[in-house]
Amino acid sequence: MYTTKVQRTYGSRSAKSRGTLVPPSSPPSALASSPPASPVPTRPLKRSFSEVSEENIPPIFSFKRTKTLPKASSSKLKQKPQAKEKTKSQKTLTQLHFNIDQTILRTCSLCDLSYTKGAPDDEALHRAHCLRVRQGMEWGREEEKDRVRGTNDIVTEVASDVKLKGKNKRGRIICVPADTGGKIGAKLSILFQTINLSLSAPDLPPSVLQSSKVYLFLTPQESQAHRERIVGCVIAQRIETAMKVVPAPSSSSTSPTAPTVTVDGETGLFCSPTLLPTHMGIPRLFVSSSHRRMGVATALLDAAAATFIHGCRLDKSKGDIAFSQPTGMGQAVMKSWGQGGVRVYEE
Ligand SMILES: CC(C)(COP(=O)(O)OP(=O)(O)OC[C@H]1O[C@@H](n2cnc3c(N)ncnc32)[C@H](O)[C@@H]1OP(=O)(O)O)[C@@H](O)C(=O)NCCC(=O)NCCS
Numbered sequence: 001m002y003t004t005k006v007q008r009t010y011g012s013r014s015a016k017s018r019g020t021l022v023p024p025s026s027p028p029s030a031l032a033s034s035p036p037a038s039p040v041p042t043r044p045l046k047r048s049f050s051e052v053s054e055e056n057i058p059p060i061f062s063f064k065r066t067k068t069l070p071k072a073s074s075s076k077l078k079q080k081p082q083a084k085e086k087t088k089s090q091k092t093l094t095q096l097h098f099n100i101d102q103t104i105l106r107t108c109s110l111c112d113l114s115y116t117k118g119a120p121d122d123e124a125l126h127r128a129h130c131l132r133v134r135q136g137m138e139w140g141r142e143e144e145k146d147r148v149r150g151t152n153d154i155v156t157e158v159a160s161d162v163k164l165k166g167k168n169k170r171g172r173i174i175c176v177p178a179d180t181g182g183k184i185g186a187k188l189s190i191l192f193q194t195i196n197l198s199l200s201a202p203d204l205p206p207s208v209l210q211s212s213k214v215y216l217f218l219t220p221q222e223s224q225a226h227r228e229r230i231v232g233c234v235i236a237q238r239i240e241t242a243m244k245v246v247p248a249p250s251s252s253s254t255s256p257t258a259p260t261v262t263v264d265g266e267t268g269l270f271c272s273p274t275l276l277p278t279h280m281g282i283p284r285l286f287v288s289s290s291h292r293r294m295g296v297a298t299a300l301l302d303a304a305a306a307t308f309i310h311g312c313r314l315d316k317s318k319g320d321i322a323f324s325q326p327t328g329m330g331q332a333v334m335k336s337w338g339q340g341g342v343r344v345y346e347e
Contacts, residue, residue: 110134110289113197132194136231136288137187139218146183154180158215158303165295171219171231173303178204178212178235188214191233195286199327204235204283208347211238212283213308215300219291232287232296236304239281242322242343243271245334263344267328271344276319280308281345283324285333297333317341 107114111130115122147155159173176184196203204212217232248268249260263269282304287296305314305321314320322343323334334342 111198129194129197132190132288133198134289136229136291137191137194138221139187139216139228139230141227142183143187149182154184156307158307159299162217162299164219164291165293167294169219171217171228171296173300174216174218175303175307176214176216178209178214179206191230192235192284195233195284198286199284201284204237204347208237208283212236213304215304217287217291217296217300229288231291232300233284234282234297234300234304235284236308237281237283239278239322239345241275242278242281242319242345243273244276244319244343245340246270246272263325264331267331269326269331269344276343278322278343278345279320280304280314281322281324281347283347285323285330298337301333301337315341319343 104117105114106117108126108130111126111133113126113129113133115126117123143155147153154176156175157172158175162171162173163169164171176188178188179185180188192204195201213236215234215236216230218228219231221227221229243261246258246260248270249257259273260270261273263271282301285297285300301316301321305316308314316338317340319341321338321341322345323330324345324347326334326344
């Protein structure tokens with residue numbers, strides 16, 4: 001049995017160590033530079049889903065009464081009067097301990113971001129990020145004003161009146177080119193930073209953004225009906241090839257098995273190394289935590305499959321669509337939405 005391990009996009013993979021066993025699936029580009037790194041607090045690259053509470057971190061110093069000087073006998077005190085004075089002033093001393101194994105790095109249980117407690121910049125960045133992860137970003141008047149460039153409307157509404165599962169709430173889906181500039185571009189850039197930080201994923205290079213569309217799920221704000229919030233986002237990218245998902249190789253079998261690529265050993269995601277022609281890749285998929293399990297990701301993926309290539313509805317069950325190395329939650333959506341037909345590609 002021959003098993004190859006593929007590098008992960010999210011989590012463990014650093015930009016430097018992004019070695020490839022399988023060539024990247026996205027088309028090559030003339031643009032080589034990446035956007036500058038975002039000014040965000042550092043955080044562990046790979047995190048488990050178990051969340052650490054913010055509250056129970058002990059202080060860095062612990063005060064412990066470990067030593068009280070013993071009281072000297074009276075005869076000894078008579079012989080050495082200066083020693084008596086010293087003993088009186090040092091009756092109870094407190095030993096300070098410096099606990100170097102305790103950390104001021106906190107991991108937020110709501111957004112999972114690790115940041116330095118007490119560093120004003122880190123705390124401010126955490127607050128803003130946490131709000132965006134939980135509630136999404138606003139889509140307001142400024143963005144609507146910027147939607148027409150010359151004679152072109154750069155924002156296309158691809159679905160309206162989409163019902164959220166289990167809620168008496170509806171939303172709509174719009175599509176925007178991923179490399180849009182202006183006010184919409186600035187908003188997308190903050191959205192992408194938030195998503196990348198949440199997924200511990202690198203920035204998508206301009207070459208990828210040029211061949212991508214962004215699908216946004218918007219819901220009306222409760223307080224201001226004319227304003228909306230971006231509660232879900234799918235980036236859909238033009239790709240050339242991807243790998244078919246296959247069952248885990250059996251270690252008990254004695255007959256030679258086909259080679260497999262290990263995409264995620266922990267969750268047991270394996271692929272066949274053969275690169276198959278595939279039309280659309282999903283490098284980023286994100287739903288704000290307040291709107292999960294309501295069908296937002298499903299609606300966004302349906303909209304992308306239907307409209308990404310003009311006049312050609314892509315078929316998820318026939319392998320037209322692939323996810324870049326998916327997270328555990330991404331794999332759950334892949335299985336549920338993709339019904340076993342969604343492939344995997346390397347960004
Ligand atoms: C993954 C994610 C985008 C799913 O968004 P969502 O809007 O909640 O997904 P949907 O409501 O459309 O879920 C569709 C189905 O996928 C499966 N699913 C989705 N999230 C799941 C989870 N956390 N655990 C188990 N199954 C899950 C379920 O079968 C679900 O159907 P059900 O709710 O009827 O059981 C969202 O959880 C998220 O943003 N996670 C953090 C970022 C991330 O991991 N992105 C994936 C990158 S590949």
